[in-house]
Amino acid sequence: MMSASFLAVLLSSVPADAIGHGGTYGNAKGTELSASAHHSRIEVTQVSGPTNGDRGTVSATDVNWKPPPCWYEPVFSPAQLKNFAENDGDGDVGLRDGWYGSKLWTDHFKDGKDATTIFTTPSTVKGYKNYNLGKDGYFWRGVAPDLSTLDDTSLCSRLMFWVDAGKVPDVPDAPTPKTLAEYAYNKIKVPSTAIQVKPDTKSTVNLPTWVWLDKGRFQAVKVRAELPDTGLWAETTAKPVALHLAPGTSDAETYPASGDCTINDDGSIGTPYEKGDADKTPSCGITYLHATNGAPYRLKASITWQISWKGSDGSGGDLPDGTFATTQDMTVQEIQSVNR
Structure with a gap:
């Protein structure tokens, strides 16, 4: 079994959405959505304005302006992570870290073993006990709709981490209402x-x-x-x-x-x-x-x-x-x- 640190090295330069299994990786169905750091859970709905006829998206008049390249968002509840880790275990544990094999996930999130990564600071991340079952909250991870535009490897790079329910983490790249507004542009x-x-x-x-x-x-x-x-x-x-x-x-x-x-x-x-x-x-x-x-x-x-x-x-x-x-x-x- 590959170690988590070796696998992180192997995958560090490959976009998250470019690594697959069975040709279905990144599909926005079931656990595939949770598996890929390429997909966001942000939901966008139209509140008002015309909905029929020919329509299209606008182009920003400021050619230097771009939506935010990445941010953190909640991915798994404890029960969801347990199900994913023990029944699939193939996916992104961070924006630039992919773990393939259930043992990598259970070692860190069930059995409390520390994980070694490349892009996070510190590089050694303390493990969790039994997926934090019984606690109210979510495991958060970095998301980047287009990883190819993300040149700075320090952005949104933390390994998936715990946040209590009702809170937004006080970390760089945490989402804000403006993040959502710019995403919706x-x-x-x-x-x-x-x-x-x-x-x-x-x-x-x-x-x-x-x-x-x-x-x-x-x-x-x-x-x-x-x-x-x-x-x-x-x-x-x-x-x-x-x-x-x-x-x-x-x-x-x-x-x-x-x-x-x-x-x-x-x-x-x-x-x-x-x-x-x-x-x-x-x-x-x-x-x-x-x-x-x-x-x-x-x-x-x-x-x-x-x-x-x-x-x-x-x-x-x-x-x-x-x-x-x-x-x-x-x-x-x-x-x-x-x-x-």
């Missing part, structure tokens, strides 16, 4: 940016193309992220604030000049075109200065979503704005005269 689904344009078939050189979106389509979207058995939760809200138009060519003018069309109080953007508006300047739109020659222009419409959060402890704040963009073909014709 990429789980928000916002509606696609399906703009309406007039003319809707072909635009004409030097004549404005009106752009608008009907009221009510772009409503705030709120999601709630909860970490079971901790009492921690956060609600992250994405609120639409502007539409940005990129004509697909430098030979164009946008209205407004910045290309940023604000969202009206009723949730609409721009003003719908009505008969007789041909001589007017749209509040949101484009004038193309040259006709397309073969390939159409690719008009890009991006909604900016202002993202904020509030947490279970009364904390809250702003996260980087997000954008969600769609493109559509614009054919522009050139004619010698126009009869209105």
